[in-house]
Amino acid sequence: MMRVGGAIGAGNHIDRFIPVSKLKYYFAVDTIYVGKKLGLLIFPYMHQNWEVRYQQDSPVAPRVEVNAPDLYIPAMAFITYLLVAGFALGTQSRFSPEVLGMQASSALIWLIIEVLAILLSLYLVTVNTDLTTIDLIAFAGYKYVGMITGVVAGLIFGRTGYYIALGWCCISIVVFMIRTLRLKILSEAAAEGVLVRGTRNQLRMYLTMAIAAVQPIFMYWLTFHLVR
Template identity: 80%
Template sequence: MDYTATQSGFRQQPSMRLRNNAADGPQHASQLFDDTSGAGPGAHSGGYRTPLAGHEAGAFVGQNLMSDPMSNLAMAYGSSLASQGREMVDKNLDRFIPISKLKYYFAVDTLYVGKKLGLVMFPYMHENWEVSYQQDTPVAPRFDVNAPDLYIPAMGFITYVLVAGLALGTQNRFSPELLGVQASSAFVWLVMEVLAILLSLYLVTVNTDLTTIDLLAFSGYKYIGMIVGIVAGLMFGRSAYYLSLLWCCVAIFVFMIRTLRLKLLSESAAEGRLVRGARNQLRMYLTMTIAAAQPIFMYWLTYHLIR
């Protein structure tokens, strides 16, 4: 009897719950779930927040931060310092290297590059060496083969480093460290050359429109002859290296004389006769010195690459 009651108790308890739920009706059954359709963000059970509530809270915090006077003052002060620092850097850079004018020196095309390479290698037949101007402004290099550019010197420097690495590799002397030394030494010599020219122009008190970038461009054209000499030496031996380098040295000497002569003598017409004669001699000596230094650098930076 007890066993039957116990068994009946276990069996009748779930059925009693079902009957009670059925008697309560659908309205009572629906309350098993929380009705959140009309509740606000803070009425959700369990402390959970919807994405909308989190977004609104973040916006509220951001508004408080932006409305803080100290935060606004700090942001304004930081932006002012950044703008002043940028202006100071631009001014100091433009004092030595006019960065804003670099676009002019890279305004080249394929036709200009071909003509310029031919002019550097064969300057003997070229007659007009004056740079063309348009409204007191020199025209872009792609319109005038006499205008200086930085594209050919930059590509020449990179190609020279690569060819030097090839020459070292053919002699089983290649190493990344040695190639880095080769590139850094060529760059240092170029910088020293430009600084020496600027110092000479200052000491001789020559008034000229030559800029630092112009000097970099003219000094960088010698890499063309250096590349030709190294390639000729690698292909045909040491004799070919000397012959080709000799041709390139004479060509770059003539090119520099005829180019810099107009740049350095452009201000002599406005001076007196005696002063003009004395300063013309100094300008010519300076022009010949700059031109004669190009073959020396060409040989110094290439002779050890050919064996």
């Protein structure tokens, strides 16, 4: 009984710092969702409804709502990006565990900086939103799908293929982020019946566009040296 009680107590302490129960929501995906979400990330132009459905004041699981943020795709995309980066470096005789480690550390550090900068910006602009830190990590992690596409295209078709594929994915991620985040960042103003009026709401719109605009910068910065 003491061991069981100790384990439960330890679990409660872990859940206090790492919301394991909440993380389960972000990994509640299936094959159909993954396929639809990848298609949405690459081809967001025809998608009409970007709102996340709610059930009893809680968002429905990603596996039944393609607009819901998830951590499965960002996590798998990050790992795949490192594998593709290692393969690309290997084809150029530049691979080493140290170089790949630096690649992973750089990508992770920039992701952390990006999320912290967004959180600070939301605080400074006084945005009242239901966006969580995990949501921001998920949205920031979606860029790795486009990065993988660009590097793979570069390995097959050379730098021309890299620029074409990455350019398409950069435009797609900008469209995806704007259409997704504007519902979150402008939600308070929309609830009041005012969408883009006033200085504060203009700042929110600029912030949404800025978050979307930095995605191509990171995508290029973390991939251009992998294709020659």
